Amino acid sequence: MLVEDWMTTGAILIRADDSVDRAIRLQRDHSVRMIPVVDEGKLVGVVTDKDLVQASLPSGIALNREEADDITSNIKIRKVMTGSPITIMPDHTMDEATEIILKSKIHGAPVIDEDKKIVGVLTLSDVLRFLMSMTGEDKIGYQFSFSLPDESGYIAKIIDLVKEYNGRIWTISCSYSGVPQGFRNVFMRIYDIAPKDIPELTDKIKQKVKLRYFVDFKQDSRTIFDKQKS
Numbered sequence: 001m002l003v004e005d006w007m008t009t010g011a012i013l014i015r016a017d018d019s020v021d022r023a024i025r026l027q028r029d030h031s032v033r034m035i036p037v038v039d040e041g042k043l044v045g046v047v048t049d050k051d052l053v054q055a056s057l058p059s060g061i062a063l064n065r066e067e068a069d070d071i072t073s074n075i076k077i078r079k080v081m082t083g084s085p086i087t088i089m090p091d092h093t094m095d096e097a098t099e100i101i102l103k104s105k106i107h108g109a110p111v112i113d114e115d116k117k118i119v120g121v122l123t124l125s126d127v128l129r130f131l132m133s134m135t136g137e138d139k140i141g142y143q144f145s146f147s148l149p150d151e152s153g154y155i156a157k158i159i160d161l162v163k164e165y166n167g168r169i170w171t172i173s174c175s176y177s178g179v180p181q182g183f184r185n186v187f188m189r190i191y192d193i194a195p196k197d198i199p200e201l202t203d204k205i206k207q208k209v210k211l212r213y214f215v216d217f218k219q220d221s222r223t224i225f226d227k228q229k230s
Helices: 020-030 049-056 065-074 094-104 124-134 154-164 195-208
Strands: 034-039 042-048 108-112 118-123 142-149 168-175 183-191 210-216 221-224
Touching: 020 034, 020 049, 034 108, 034 118, 042 049, 042 108, 094 108, 094 124, 118 124, 142 154, 142 195, 154 168, 154 183, 154 195, 195 210
Parallel strands: none
Antiparallel strands: 034 042, 108 118, 142 183, 142 210, 168 183, 210 221
């Protein structure tokens, strides 16, 4: 999935010569933590909630509310913004964009096209919406996690078992974190299986692979077979 499918369009923007006071009001009115800054239509930086707090509360100076408002009304955004911001392209995959945001430890990033024009922003909330869709949050069902040899054919055996019970698979994901060499952890989200068939399916899966845990989202119940971290 691409960033253009998940980004927030109609981004709130501010000009480099606008005041900090205006940015504070925009942040408050629109509940945003990062605002792209433009100068003559081009992206020149971002101003974050942290930037605004530091600008409105000068270190070591005791101010009343009126004095603080007067200061923020006279400070230009270009003086407090973060220049050369991290950006994302609309044709980046969401996996790529998520990695950029997490590694950079930011709350979001402007999305720009080939002409460096802002077409949207990608926030942590957008990333969470994407991740929730990938886990099948709108499908009440089950999740199995199992450890198996990192060889072809093993996952297919589990898929065949699910099909035996007319089940449907929403997602399959894999991880090599914390597993012995030559193995991998697999996470499978399934639905449309009759509750009465789950115990039998679970037993059959355990006969083929090492089952780590099982979660029944409808009943909000879970069984842990293996304490290994993923």
